[in-house]
Amino acid sequence: METITIENVLNSKPLVESGTFQGTGSPALIQPGQSVTVSFAAAKGEALSFATMYGWSNDLFFAPASPGIAVYGSDGTPIEGDVSGQIKLWDNGTRINQTPGASVNHPGTPDNQAIKEVNGVDAQGNTYAPASKLVSAVLKYNGNSTFTLTLTNTSGGTTNPTPLSPGVWSVSYIVGGNLLMPNPLYTAGQPTANGLTNIAEMGDNSKLWAYVQSITGIFTPLSPVLVVVYNGIDNPIYKIGEADRGQGLKYLAQRGVPDTLANYLKGLKGVKAVYNLAASGTRVLLPVINGAAGSKVSQDIKVVKGDRLAIATMYGFSNDWFFATAGNGVDATVMGDLSATIQLYNDGTAIDQFPGAGVTQFNLAGTPLTENLPISVVPNPNAFTTLPPIPNIIKVSLQ
Structure with missing residues (x-):
């Protein structure tokens, strides 16, 4: 026998895909009027998350609310068009916010707060246009479960013009109807982690990207x-x-x-x-x-x-x-x-x-x-x- x-x-690994994006200049910022694209695949229930710095701030970043931008409707139909409304502005909680603009002193005064959404006004009373007015996000379905997201810096001409930093993006696996990593890049109400501070304070995506790469795979x-x-x-x-x-x-x-x-x-x-x-x-x-x-x-x-x-x-x-x-x-x-x-x-x-x-x-x-x-x-x-x-x-x- x-x-x-x-x-x-x-x-x-909990993430099925991930990557980076950046502008074309040196440094590789995404200036007002410029766009970048992210191409990815996703199944129903999976979502695209990303993070990029509000460049003319101390430690603010743009990201969709977790788990990310939904790319299918409840009936499984691919979503196309403007999804800018899903982008939010967040405070990383590691620096005291100065008035946003080119004269912001980096890195600034340390702080020790949890990540929090900035909805019009930050903790120091500085005001901001809605995130959807500063960053445009447009989804295109390419067929066979693949999408392209185009991010455009639309902050020019607003009260909050700013460059955007190089960023990181990810898509989590869904297993049994639940995402393996519903908060891949940050968790609202929790301290920042895994290199997000480097993006939020300095626009440096290398540390967060190294972390995300380590949890992306099969x-x-x-x-x-x-x-x-x-x-x-x-x-x-x-x-x-x-x-x-x-x-x-x-x-x-x-x-x-x-x-x-x-x-x-x-x-x-x-x-x-x-x-x-x-x-x-x-x-x-x-x-x-x-x-x-x-x-x-x-x-x-x-x-x-x-x-x-x-x-x-x-x-x-x-x-x-x-x-x-x-x-x-x-x-x-x-x-x-x-x-x-x-x-x-x-x-x-x-x-x-x-x-x-x-x-x-x-x-x-x-x-x-x-x-x-x-x-x-x-x-x-x-x-x-x-x-x-x-x-x-x-x-x-x-x-």
Whole structure:
């Protein structure tokens, strides 16, 4: 008797995407009348956050209220047009505010307050035009869950002309309807942190960007795992270069449901055993989250010489990607770590989007859009992102 164990060992990150923006001059300020763009992908419920300094202040910054600018309506329709009303002006709380303008003395007198919205008047009685009059934000939907946000410095000609500093932006993953990081850059009512002060006081985005980069990356659950023991036949789950056979792999690859394929394989000549392994409680195998171990499943199997073994499980935050044993499986009697034999494949049955930020991804409350391509290896880097090595995502061992 042997035991196969499959684990989600991914050291997950809470932000799906992030980046920086800046003007074209030296220093790279965004002067009145100038614009910058931010391009990103997002799923329903995800939002775009950013921060940029009100340059002619001691420690004020512009940012949307958390969790950021909503990019879909409640019905999943992409939002386009002017979203300037979602931009707010904030006091970082680390300096006493002087009258805003070119003569502000930097850095100024220290203060020790929590981050607070400036709604017309700051704590020192200085007045400000609405943030939406100083910074314009316009959303454009580019299709396939991708957007472009254009930020324009519209402060020229107002009572508060100011340059804007280089900034940082981010998009959080949404899992089970909840954002993993609803306050990625700041938290209203709390002290500033993670390098935001450098933006708010000096217009230096490097420290906050380093922090944001450190928490941007991959998050994905794995679906219940299909494990097959067979003899005398080729890998019965799939064959690279062929189209999905219509036996149920599509449901595993798109929805994380292996039941249809498992039932088909149980009646296939040469298949000796089929197991459908789901994690207790959630069913899916969650990754490592904030240091807490990821999920794993195990199954005792009985094999003899000549038997082969193959597995398949969905890359949960994709349209139709699945991990599977490469080629004709592995010798089911060879013990040890089998992770190096696992490959990531595209089932070719659904149009791909940014993993974890696609509005048609089934596990993000979407409906996959059909395509008809042969099964292929997912390249790395791919058109959307760079994935960790596969053994750093899924571990398969036989003992």
